[in-house]
Amino acid sequence: MSAPGADAALRLEGVDKHYGRVHAVRALDLSLAPGEVLTVIGPSGCGKSSLLRLVAGLERPDAGRVSVGGVVVAEQRRFVPPEARHVGLVFQDHALFPHLDVGRNVAFGLAGLPRAERAARVAEALALVGLGHLAGRHPHELSGGEQQRVALARALAPRPAVVLLDEPFSSLDENLRAQVRGDTLAALRETGSAAVVVTHDQAEALSMADRLAVMRAGVVEQVGSPAEVYERPVNRFVATFMGEADFLPAHVHDALLTSEIGAVSTVPGWGGVDLDVEVMLRPHEVALGVDPTSTSRVERTEYHGGFVLHHVRLASGRVLRSWQQHGVRHPVGTPVAVSVVPGARPVLLSGDVAMTEPPPGAVR
Numbered sequence: 001m002s003a004p005g006a007d008a009a010l011r012l013e014g015v016d017k018h019y020g021r022v023h024a025v026r027a028l029d030l031s032l033a034p035g036e037v038l039t040v041i042g043p044s045g046c047g048k049s050s051l052l053r054l055v056a057g058l059e060r061p062d063a064g065r066v067s068v069g070g071v072v073v074a075e076q077r078r079f080v081p082p083e084a085r086h087v088g089l090v091f092q093d094h095a096l097f098p099h100l101d102v103g104r105n106v107a108f109g110l111a112g113l114p115r116a117e118r119a120a121r122v123a124e125a126l127a128l129v130g131l132g133h134l135a136g137r138h139p140h141e142l143s144g145g146e147q148q149r150v151a152l153a154r155a156l157a158p159r160p161a162v163v164l165l166d167e168p169f170s171s172l173d174e175n176l177r178a179q180v181r182g183d184t185l186a187a188l189r190e191t192g193s194a195a196v197v198v199t200h201d202q203a204e205a206l207s208m209a210d211r212l213a214v215m216r217a218g219v220v221e222q223v224g225s226p227a228e229v230y231e232r233p234v235n236r237f238v239a240t241f242m243g244e245a246d247f248l249p250a251h252v253h254d255a256l257l258t259s260e261i262g263a264v265s266t267v268p269g270w271g272g273v274d275l276d277v278e279v280m281l282r283p284h285e286v287a288l289g290v291d292p293t294s295t296s297r298v299e300r301t302e303y304h305g306g307f308v309l310h311h312v313r314l315a316s317g318r319v320l321r322s323w324q325q326h327g328v329r330h331p332v333g334t335p336v337a338v339s340v341v342p343g344a345r346p347v348l349l350s351g352d353v354a355m356t357e358p359p360p361g362a363v364r
């Protein structure tokens, strides 16, 4: 059976899932183009793993439809079992079979193929992750990073339409994580597999994705390119969950945005508007300069290596954060003038919702 829009590698339409009283996934709509990498981020318990389990066929949806490669795999009266879904799975703990060597682990999902083709696929998948030379080893003879790459090879060997990765790098240490992440992305690109990657790591969510989805309480709050989600969050939750965000009361008058730090920016298209708003500022948008006459003071600094995060307490008591380059360390107590970097177009909020245009009543 074909779904509408059969070209999608994965499509969820109105998918709902309860566990008893917990509404884990709510009327979820999501689709992935072939070869697209989607990262999913959200607070603990927001339904990320449930989403993967519904796609994998490890759970049945209560309502809605799931299609993989244009084929409906779950809806009210249809349920295709996991092994027949053309979906690859990679979990945090690798889940390799300890009693099978690497080659046999990778061959696991290829049982239906003739022996020669199976061997060729195993070799191809292991070459893809750079582990062709370890086919005879057992999982306990591999490092954590190698085990994770074997898990990826096993998931990719059957050439699935979509690969699901649940916190795939979280058991690896920081240095190894960056490397295995890069290798994984390269392997996905080479095979052209679409992928859904669940992660807790903001940098990973931003840097791996073609598109990124932010979930809360079973709902996708925003999905878009990493730059869209980071630079144009649709609401306060997305703004604060995906990156550091501070907020100040502000006012727009004739397209000029001002707040207690003075002029913030112009707001193109807001001529003739007179409106109280809130402005969101990210630390890279906030500039500092030592100014003995200022009532704003550096309250705390955090050394991050390449950059130093300065927390500045304004006269109102509100705090703004500012990234300063490695060499800049304003000591605690330094009076600083705070401004917004030229060219910034900060997000404006009304209540918890980001504004894309002035409300009709605000234009004179």
Ligand SMILES: Nc1ncnc2c1ncn2[C@@H]1O[C@H](COP(=O)(O)OP(=O)(O)OP(=O)(O)O)[C@@H](O)[C@H]1O
Residues within 6 Å of the ligand: 019, 020, 022, 023, 024, 042, 043, 044, 045, 046, 047, 048, 049, 050, 051
């Ligand atoms: N088998 C289950 N039985 C009952 N409740 C469940 C079950 N699986 C998940 N839940 C609940 O459903 C909600 C969503 O869980 P899920 O594991 O999808 O969240 P998550 O976003 O992956 O969380 P985490 O980031 O902590 O892994 C949570 O409230 C969780 O407690």
